[in-house]
Amino acid sequence: EPEVTQTPSHQVTQMGQEVILRCVPISNHLYFYWYRQILGQKVEFLVSFYNNEISEKSEIFDDQFSVERPDGSNFTLKIRSTKLEDSAMYFCASSVAGSYEQYFGPGTRLTVT
Amino acid sequence: QKEVEQNSGPLSVPEGAIASLNCTYSDRGSQSFFWYRQYSGKSPELIMSIYSNGDKEDGRFTAQLNKASQYVSLLIRDSQPSDSATYLCAVRSNAGGTSYGKLTFGQGTILTVHP
Numbered sequence: 251e252p253e254v255t256q257t258p259s260h261q262v263t264q265m266g267q268e269v270i271l272r273c274v275p276i277s278n279h280l281y282f283y284w285y286r287q288i289l290g291q292k293v294e295f296l297v298s299f300y301n302n303e304i305s306e307k308s309e310i311f312d313d314q315f316s317v318e319r320p321d322g323s324n325f326t327l328k329i330r331s332t333k334l335e336d337s338a339m340y341f342c343a344s345s346v347a348g349s350y351e352q353y354f355g356p357g358t359r360l361t362v363t
Numbered sequence: 364q365k366e367v368e369q370n371s372g373p374l375s376v377p378e379g380a381i382a383s384l385n386c387t388y389s390d391r392g393s394q395s396f397f398w399y400r401q402y403s404g405k406s407p408e409l410i411m412s413i414y415s416n417g418d419k420e421d422g423r424f425t426a427q428l429n430k431a432s433q434y435v436s437l438l439i440r441d442s443q444p445s446d447s448a449t450y451l452c453a454v455r456s457n458a459g460g461t462s463y464g465k466l467t468f469g470q471g472t473i474l475t476v477h478p
Contacts, residue, residue: 283465283466285466291470292468292469292470292471293407293451293453293466293468294468295465295466295467298464298465306464306465308465339406341406341407350395350397350412350414350455350464351397351409351412352397352409352466353409354399354406354407354408354409355406356405356406357405357406
């Protein structure tokens with residue numbers, strides 16, 4: 251069964267550094283999302299992406315964040331200058347046209363020191 | 364602020380029993396509702412979606428939706444120890460009827476099924 255994949259599974263970075271989290275959505279899916287989950291807290295929406303542009307973003311998704319679909323398969327989340335409070339699990343999700351169901355990848359654990 | 368509320372539990376049930384998980388939401392315009400299962404340290408796994416009032420059954424799982432009461436529930440019949448996980452209720456914003464509406468999640472209910 252097709253799955254969303256994410257790399258790396260764990261990323262450790264120093265405060266102020268840039269990180270890029272990578273996702274490969276399910277191949278026939280057209281809608282892409284990033285969510286994050288701080289340890290012990292709710293899953294929170296960051297951004298949705300369709301047709302090579304951001305559809306919707308949350309207040310968390312400030313100028314330090316950006317998303318890109320650099321080719322036909324990858325979907326990336328960039329954090330330009332990481333802060334301690336960016337430490338969280340970051341989940342990529344995707345959905346197919348005509349369905350509201352979102353399927354999540356395994357996540358990237360980001361640790362900012 | 365659109366909220367999704369769940370009893371965080373933990374909910375403990377014996378093996379073979381019915382587990383009942385509940386969720387309320389504040390946005391009356393919400394149209395799509397989902398239950399995800401999340402094992403510790405893992406990602407959310409979609410187990411049920413429901414869009415219309417009433418019940419929807421899939422194997423041992425039944426989702427129930429009451430839009431008038433802004434309430435959605437999940438019943439797990441014949442609970443197994445492998446069902447022990449956190450169950451997340453998620454509500455999709457009605458973003459103009461398009462498929463890219465964000466999901467708003469509840470805190471999750473921790474379910475423990477003991478042998």
